[in-house]
Amino acid sequence: MATYSELMAQAQALMSQAEQARKNELAAAIADIKAKMKEYGITVTDLGGAAAGAKKAAKSKSKAVAKYRGPNGELWAGGPGRKPEWVRAVLAAGKSLEDYRI
Known part of the structure; x- marks a missing residue:
C-alpha cells in the first residue's frame, strides 16, 4: 500500500498534468x-x-441626479471633472449638449 506522501506526490503530478492539458486545450480552442x-x-x-484593449466602463459612484442621456442611454449628471467619452464625442461633432438634456 502506498504511503500518504507518495499518494500526495502522485496527486500533485496528476494536477500538474491536468493543468497543462487544460492550457493546451484552451490554446487550441482560442486558435479555432x-x-x-x-x-x-x-x-x-x-x-x-468590448473592442480589444477597451476598458470596461466604471460604475458611477456619483449620487447626483442625471441631467443628460447619451445616444446609447448613458447617463451623466454634468458635474465637475472629466467628461464621459460620449459627451466629448458629441461636443467634438459640433452638437449641442442641450439636445441630450433629460
Missing part, C-alpha cells in the same frame, strides 16, 4: 475561434464584447 472569426469576418463587438 480566432480562425473562424477571421473566416467569417466576425469581430469582438459582433459577439457583444
